[in-house]
Amino acid sequence: xxxxxxxxxxxxxxxxxxxxxxxxxxxxxxxxxxxxxxxxxxxxxxxxxxxxxxxxxxxxxxxxxxxxxxxxxxxxxxxxxxxxxxxxxxxxxxxxxxxxxxxxxxxxxxxxxxxxxxxxxxxxxxxxxxxxxxxxxxxxxxxxxxxxxxxxxxxxxxxxxxxxxxxxxxxxxxxxxxxxxxxxxxxxxxxxxxxxxxxxxxxxxxxxxxxxxxxxxxxxxxxxxxxxxxxxxxxxxxxxxxxxxxxxxxxxxxxxxxxxxxxxxxxxxxxxxxxxxxxxxxxxxxxxxxxxxxxxxxxxxxxxxxxxxxxxxxxxxxxxxxxxxxxxxxxxxxxxxxxxxxxxxxxxxxxxxxxxxxxxxxxxxxxxxxxxxxxxxxxxxxxxxxxxxxxxxxxxxxxxxxxxxxxxxxx
Amino acid sequence: xxxxxxxxxxxxxxxxxxxxxxxxxxxxxxxxxxxxxxxxxxxxxxxxxxxxxxxxxxxxxxxxxxxxxxxxxxxxxxxxxxxxxxxxxxxxxxxxxxxxxxxxxxxxxxxxxxxxxxxxxxxxxxxxxxxxxxxxxxxxxxxxxxxxxxxxxxxxxxxxxxxxxxxxxxxxxxxxxxxxxxxxxxxxxxxxxxxxxxxxxxxxxxxxxxxxxxxxxxxxxxxxxxxxxxxxxxxxxxxxxxxxxxxxxxxxxxxxxxxxxxxxxxxxxxxxxxxxxxxxxxxxxxxxxxxxxxxxxxxxxxxxxxxxxxxxxxxxxxxxxxxxxxxxxxxxxxxxxxxxxxxxxxxxxxxxxxxxxxxxxxxxxxxxxxxxxxxxxxxxxxxxxxxxxxxxxxxxxxxxxxxxxxxxxxx
Numbered sequence: 001x002x003x004x005x006x007x008x009x010x011x012x013x014x015x016x017x018x019x020x021x022x023x024x025x026x027x028x029x030x031x032x033x034x035x036x037x038x039x040x041x042x043x044x045x046x047x048x049x050x051x052x053x054x055x056x057x058x059x060x061x062x063x064x065x066x067x068x069x070x071x072x073x074x075x076x077x078x079x080x081x082x083x084x085x086x087x088x089x090x091x092x093x094x095x096x097x098x099x100x101x102x103x104x105x106x107x108x109x110x111x112x113x114x115x116x117x118x119x120x121x122x123x124x125x126x127x128x129x130x131x132x133x134x135x136x137x138x139x140x141x142x143x144x145x146x147x148x149x150x151x152x153x154x155x156x157x158x159x160x161x162x163x164x165x166x167x168x169x170x171x172x173x174x175x176x177x178x179x180x181x182x183x184x185x186x187x188x189x190x191x192x193x194x195x196x197x198x199x200x201x202x203x204x205x206x207x208x209x210x211x212x213x214x215x216x217x218x219x220x221x222x223x224x225x226x227x228x229x230x231x232x233x234x235x236x237x238x239x240x241x242x243x244x245x246x247x248x249x250x251x252x253x254x255x256x257x258x259x260x261x262x263x264x265x266x267x268x269x270x271x272x273x274x275x276x277x278x279x280x281x282x283x284x285x286x287x288x289x290x291x292x293x294x295x296x297x298x299x300x301x302x303x304x305x306x307x308x309x310x311x312x313x314x315x316x317x318x319x320x321x322x323x324x325x326x327x328x329x330x331x332x333x334x335x336x337x338x339x340x341x342x343x344x345x346x347x348x349x350x351x352x353x354x355x356x357x358x359x360x361x362x363x364x365x366x367x368x369x370x371x372x373x374x375x376x377x378x379x380x381x382x383x384x385x386x387x388x389x390x391x392x393x394x395x396x397x398x399x400x401x402x403x404x405x406x407x408x409x410x411x
Numbered sequence: 412x413x414x415x416x417x418x419x420x421x422x423x424x425x426x427x428x429x430x431x432x433x434x435x436x437x438x439x440x441x442x443x444x445x446x447x448x449x450x451x452x453x454x455x456x457x458x459x460x461x462x463x464x465x466x467x468x469x470x471x472x473x474x475x476x477x478x479x480x481x482x483x484x485x486x487x488x489x490x491x492x493x494x495x496x497x498x499x500x501x502x503x504x505x506x507x508x509x510x511x512x513x514x515x516x517x518x519x520x521x522x523x524x525x526x527x528x529x530x531x532x533x534x535x536x537x538x539x540x541x542x543x544x545x546x547x548x549x550x551x552x553x554x555x556x557x558x559x560x561x562x563x564x565x566x567x568x569x570x571x572x573x574x575x576x577x578x579x580x581x582x583x584x585x586x587x588x589x590x591x592x593x594x595x596x597x598x599x600x601x602x603x604x605x606x607x608x609x610x611x612x613x614x615x616x617x618x619x620x621x622x623x624x625x626x627x628x629x630x631x632x633x634x635x636x637x638x639x640x641x642x643x644x645x646x647x648x649x650x651x652x653x654x655x656x657x658x659x660x661x662x663x664x665x666x667x668x669x670x671x672x673x674x675x676x677x678x679x680x681x682x683x684x685x686x687x688x689x690x691x692x693x694x695x696x697x698x699x700x701x702x703x704x705x706x707x708x709x710x711x712x713x714x715x716x717x718x719x720x721x722x723x724x725x726x727x728x729x730x731x732x733x734x735x736x737x738x739x740x741x742x743x744x745x746x747x748x749x750x751x752x753x754x755x756x757x758x759x760x761x762x763x764x765x766x767x768x769x770x771x772x773x774x775x776x777x778x779x780x781x782x783x784x785x786x787x788x789x790x791x792x793x794x795x796x797x798x799x800x801x802x803x804x805x806x807x808x809x810x811x812x813x814x815x816x817x818x819x820x821x822x
Contacts, residue, residue, distance in 0.1 A: 023463070023467040023468075024467075025467070025468045025470075028470075030470060032470065032471045035471050036466070036470060036471045036474075038467075038470065039462065039463075039466050039467040043462060044459055044462045044463055044467075047458060047459075047462060047692070048455055048458075048459055051450065051454060051455045051458060051638070051696075052434070052450075052455055054639075055447070055450050055638055055639055056434040056435075056436070056449075056450035056455075057434075057436045059436075059439075059441060059443065059447060059449065059771060060443045060446050060447045060771060060773065061766070061771070062639070063447075063639075068639055068640075094505065094506070094509065094687070095505070095661065095686060095687025095688055095690075096687055096688070097659070097661030097662065097686045097687035097688075098505065098509060098659060098661070098686055098687055101658075101659055105548065121673055125662055125665070125668075125671050125672060125673065126661045126662035126687065128673055128674075128675070129660045129661060129662060129664075129665060129675035130659075130660060130661060132660060132674075132675045133656075133657075133658040133659060133660035133675070134658065136656070136658060137516065137548055137549060137658035138548060138549075138550065139549065139550065139551070140550070146673070221688070227462070227466055227691065227692055228465075228466055228473070228474075228479055228688075228691035228692070229479075229688050229689045229690040229691040229692070229693075229694070230690075230692075231690070232687070245544075245547070246544075247512075247544040247545065247547060247548035248508070248509060248512055248541075248544060249540045249541060249543060249544035250506065250508030250509070250537045250540060250541060251508065251536055251537035251540060253540075254536070254540060257536075258776070259776055260536050260775065260776055261536060262532055262536065262539055262557070263539075263543075264539070264540035264543045264544070275506060275508050275509055276505070276506025276507055276508035276509055276537065276643070277506055277507070277508075277632070277639075277640050278640045279506075279640040279641070279642070279690050279693050280638065280639035280640040281458070281638055281639070281640070281641075281692045281693050281696055282640075282690050282692050282693050283640070285462075285692055355472070360470060360471060360472070362471065364671060365669070365670055365671050
């Protein structure tokens with residue numbers, strides 16, 4: 001039974017029409033758009049057309065006739081509009097990990113003479129792993145310094161810090177940093193900042209320009225709905241373009257790739273951050289998925305996002321203590337992204353029981369159940385129903401039936 | 412008019428049935444499969460199913476239920492079978508350029524203490540650019556030494572050479588190295604060898620194991636027909652697995668990615684060469700395209716490839732001198748891949764005139780016209796017709812109508 005409150009909230013939701021732009025299975029409440037965004041309805045046809053007509057019929061000619069060759073820039077410019085970046089500062093390419101390798105290498109080059117990379121112990125692991133890989137390859141004693149909580153960041157920024165590398169919204173807790181304030185604090189200490197927007201691009205307004213961020217990276221397959229393993233993106237502040245080289249110097253980063261010159265001469269523009277031949281099928285799916293955003297009011301998106309999360313938190317609060325669910329997401333909406341997480345015993349089994357009942361969230365080791373709230377395709381009724389089903393699972397201990405196995409789900 | 416010889420050759424072609432496995436437009440003779448392979452007929456449906464059912468309906472669950480998570484290994488093992496590599500030594504991932512960055516970094520780590528990377532000036536530029544990028548980031552004085560012709564390679568292998576990096580079949584000339592002999596010569600000098608198989612995987616039998624190659628990389632979108640910007644692949648000799656780290660240390664290379672550990676602990680197996688989340692749509696297209704190869708006799712493939720090239724060369728020989736076409740591909744079939752190239756004045760315009768008449772090859776600056784012969788979907792009649800149309804273009808000077816513009820075609 002949906003409450004009158006939820007019915008009214010859905011009726012007055014300015015984004016309610018967007019649900020029809022997505023394919024979503026019946027009897028599923030999808031609270032995992034922060035891991036893999038749902039399928040926009042027009043993607044299948046667009047990809048089919050690319051395969052049949054552009055690849056099958058036009059063949060090699062499509063690099064020109066369908067302008068495949070500029071997909072990284074075209075898709076990048078669409079993403080730029082969602083993250084407060086001017087045209088020509090964002091490209092879609094490769095994976096988030098690889099893009100981090102590029103911008104982190106560039107940032108360390110810009111701040112040569114300083115040896116520390118500061119990040120959070122709770123940052124998404126691949127970011128930390130890549131920082132290790134970059135530091136090790138450069139071999140000049142760079143080291144990764146990890147702080148335990150956001151409040152410790154400011155103190156860690158001393159004169160030997162080259163780069164502060166943070167994920168804007170934490171993948172486990174949903175904690176959201178104040179991007180503008182932290183960037184300013186870092187700059188005051190001569191520290192460059194790399195922001196990972198994996199859990200914020202498409203989830204809320206982001207303004208890299210007003211925050212004066214140095215570099216950013218992000219993911220195409222979460223809130224941007226680009227499909228599994230979609231190309232990722234990267235942003236480089238115009239002030240840093242043209243000055244420094246990144247080491248993944250493949251031919252698409254050359255200033256004239258089709259001159260087939262022997263010596264690498266990097267583009268002076270954002271194209272310098274490209275490497276190999278673009279992954280066309282993934283680019284096309286992401287490009288099509290991004291067309292949904294043309295009509296989205298980002299402020300309305302954020303308002304709905306916080307309201308959905310509040311509704312969920314309030315609903316779960318009624319029984320959380322009794323069943324030992326501990327909210328690890330900030331209660332203050334200003335300090336969180338578009339997800340709500342709880343630590344709890346038997347979290348894995350509880351999530352399996354939820355999934356068996358059509359409420360798809362995910363589990364993050366060791367003990368976090370995580371629920372993502374994608375404003376474009378979720379309703380307040382969905383959220384209420386998810387709360388009810390969670391309560392039912394806990395009350396009936398139906399999670400007992402779900403034994404532990406390791407999930408291969410991808411954040 | 413197709414000659415009796417061509418008709419008979421096509422009738423006795425053991426691979427003639429494979430043409431039906433590909434979508435090819437009418438009135439086109441496609442001699443550019445060495446740049447972008449043609450579309451295998453089943454790919455569109457397979458990708459559509461992945462989009463609709465796996466992404467659209469199963470959503471995040473498909474990482475497990477459709478085993479997306481092991482696509483790099485599954486696709487890699489299929490490619491392994493085409494290049495003489497055992498299971499567990501090949502993964503599909505990222506781009507050729509990025510995979511080269513990984514294996515070149517690993518090779519330099521294995522051969523620390525030596526400073527040179529030897530390659531050919533005529534190697535495909537992105538390989539040279541990546542070598543520059545790796546050397547620059549390591550910053551220990553590694554330098555790229557380029558030889559002008561294959562015969563100079565042996566002399567360049569002195570005690571300071573860490574890695575010999577060669578493309579098995581040259582992208583412009585079609586010259587093919589003797590992989591086994593060169594690898595042996597390099598090993599005799601303590602040099603590790605990285606082979607780029609971009610123009611040989613799927614074009615001929617390759618045997619990395621018997622050649623005892625150290626590392627190999629290659630392309631999914633040429634003779635493997637994986638589609639535009641398909642994932643690339645890499646091979647690591649089992650003797651080198653587990654010992655050395657590569658710097659693109661993303662979470663899919665971790666020994667337990669879903670434990671979300673803070674510190675990078677590389678897989679001891681080929682998975683160490685993975686980085687970020689796999690590009691699922693591209694992987695699925697490549698996986699499907701590779702199913703064509705189950706029934707291919709690679710020795711028959713090579714025989715047909717050399718016969719197609721011989722037929723073309725012999726046909727063009729009748730008028731090449733008169734129109735100043737200079738064969739830059741070795742006349743000796745043992746020394747070439749599956750393409751034939753000529754240098755000539757007005758090469759760009761000549762190729763445009765050919766394309767306008769349905770014969771699709773490509774142009775490589777400054778003066779090369781290039782024709783790829785894909786044995787799976789070309790007939791001897793196609794080759795004869797291509798020769799006739801080339802002659803007609805030259806005789807009538809119909810290329811005069813085609814002005815110069817820069818092509819964005821992708822090798």
